[in-house]
Amino acid sequence: MKRWWTFLVPLLLSAALAGCAAPANRGTDAASAGPLTLERQGSFFVGGRTVQSDNLSLLPAYAPGGRIAVDQMYVRYQVPAAAARPPVVLIHGCCLTGKTWETTPDGRMGWDELFVRRGFPTYVIDQASRGRSAADPSGIVQVKGGRAGPEALPQVFGASQEGAWAIFRFGAKYPEVFPGMQFPLEAQDEFWKQMVPDWLNALPTPNPTVPALSQLARRLDGAVLVSHSQSGIYPFQTAMLDRRGIRGIVAIEPGACPAATSDMAPYAGLPILVLWGDYVDQSPRWAPRLKACREFVEAANRAGARAESVLLADVGLPGASHMLMQDRHSLRIGRWLADWIDARVPR
Amino acid sequence: MKRWWTFLVPLLLSAALAGCAAPANRGTDAASAGPLTLERQGSFFVGGRTVQSDNLSLLPAYAPGGRIAVDQMYVRYQVPAAAARPPVVLIHGCCLTGKTWETTPDGRMGWDELFVRRGFPTYVIDQASRGRSAADPSGIVQVKGGRAGPEALPQVFGASQEGAWAIFRFGAKYPEVFPGMQFPLEAQDEFWKQMVPDWLNALPTPNPTVPALSQLARRLDGAVLVSHSQSGIYPFQTAMLDRRGIRGIVAIEPGACPAATSDMAPYAGLPILVLWGDYVDQSPRWAPRLKACREFVEAANRAGARAESVLLADVGLPGASHMLMQDRHSLRIGRWLADWIDARVPR
Secondary structure, three states, X not given: XXXXXXXXXXXXXXXXXXXXXXXXXXXXXXXXXXXXEEEEEEEEEEEEEEEEEOOOOOOOOOOOOEEEEEEEEEEEEEEEOOOOOOOEEEEOOOOOOHHHHOOOOOOOOOHHHHHHHOOOOEEEEEOOOOOOOOOOOHHHHHHHOXXXXXXXXXXXXXXXXXXXXXXXXXXXXXXXXXXXXXXXXXXXXXXXXXXXXXXXXXXXOOOOHHHHHHHHHHHXXXXXXXXXXXXXXXXXXXXXXXXXXXXXXEEEOOOOOOOOOOOOXXXXXXXXXXXXXXXXXXXXXXXXXXXXXXXXXXHHHHOOOEEEEEEHHHHOOOOOOOOOOOOOOHHHHHHHXXXXXXXXXXX | OOOHHHHHHHHHHHHHHXXXXXXXXXXXXXXXXXXXXXXXEEEEEEEEEEEEEOOOOOOOOOOOOEEEEEEEEEEEEEEEOOOOOOOEEEEOOOOOOHHHHOOOOXXXXXXXXXXXXXXXXXXXXXXXXXXXXXXXXXXXXXXXXXXXXXXXXXXXXXXXXXXXXXXXXXXXXXXXXXXXXXXXHHHHHHHHOOOOOEOHHXXXXXXXXXXXXXXXXXXXXXXXXXXXXXXXXXHHHHHHHOOOOEEEEEEEOOOOOOOOOOOOHHHOOOEEEEEEOOOHHHOOOOHHHHHHXXXXXXXXXXXXXXXXXXXXXXXXXXXXXXXXXXXXXXXXXXXXXXXXXXXXXXX
């Protein structure tokens, strides 16, 4: 890992320049944000394919079979007035949807809006088979109709609140809380409502989200892919598929980085940030992943990448949980990240 | 049904007044819309409950059981600068999500933005167990784990494209097209990607979406509930639950209206519009529903409601499909509806 101060100089330079270029878009907070002016906004799908299924419905009102679309990825976007920065794509993690990046559980501005206010066209996705990206019901209908055994059911799972507690590092185990931990636990009921069943294990590898991200990045003609947790590996898999359209990768607490022994060619010249919250060394789940990602960063840099692994506590932002885009200091963390992108990714 | 010209006078009066009050918010179109200024935006959940399940996961990485939140309703909203109109809540129909109201399949502005530009704070929901509103995976996990028979599986279904064709009245049957029908079929691939598995039949009656809509309407201190198709009955069920917070009901091609013989007391004094596209009389599925809704309108008016059933073809907007918020003339239809709300629902 590079020392944090090694990118302080370009960061300060960039901040000074950006401050000249777009003062209205900088330093805003939920409380003092004021009206937001959008150039345009909307939503669309990327990817997907049409499949024929004989197991769509057991109900008389709906045909038993026919064609449906699967594997598509829902994308919602906002482009700020006078956008002068590269598009960012926000990719949620396990058992969650694009809601991850929206209004925080305690009602503050989400990163989806923060990045728009900072001048980034911002794209929020729902992974394939989750949220507004359709799953295929055929396995369930087939088994319920007695036409296949239970092994034909999709490997769907839900993360329990008690189990997620430690994964999200609110504390070592439920209901303990790490000292100084900044997730707004007083609003945890609203947070748990964000969680949805996860179809990840019912899907092929790479996840259909990966080729869809590749299509999206090329369509945007250059984007920074920002992943979280389970989706941590996706931007790297996307770069391996096709480097076109990828201007930078930010992996926030990735479930996995590429193996340090794997082919590093896709990352040559690419700005890469692996970003971590606090208490990682106290987590048997996360500590080995931090170690492996640091090894990846070193290997990638030897192959010409411009990669860094950063602990937020090392840059003056301690107390971050795994859900750091929703922590009490989420806007400070988001602004730090926007500064990093400004300093590292060419306009 | 009242004659369409009976509300022309208040509509023109309202249009004239609104034109004075907020000229920038009127008459805009996707092509000429220009930047959009929001007072605020965000997302949150309404309703929901915590359940204990022993069947959340068969994977070693996730606890087999614990607590999850179910029945909550995802809501995304935008409040325009200088909002001077009542909030509208847009409620999607069968096999779809809130995406229904966003960018049309052929890339034009959705009603979610049209209503914001017209000065309405606009709330788009995902029904309970669909889209970003979590379903309960327990039944699937339980059966896959061999702890229950297939009858424990949820009654999930998908609507095939061929079957949906006639339901959405693109034509009498797939792949026929009604003459003059305005759905942008050249973009149908993008439309089919909007469709998701539907958990409606796995849920109790009334659907948990109904009490959630009631909570939302009260939280907004007065809203117009705009339903579509399968959700057509929900605003009426919401009014039956609690009239507080409901300032008007717009049921677009409802799957059902309340029975004309049922209790009409919840609708006394309430502005109600049942709105229909074209080709209804040519559809064995929809023609009886139009007839039954007209009987409801008459019964509601006898009980003091201010209800109307309107065919869009009768107000100069022929060619509308069942997905009329996405038809080629969707913005003209949306503006007609905004005018109706302006004329009928007190500010």
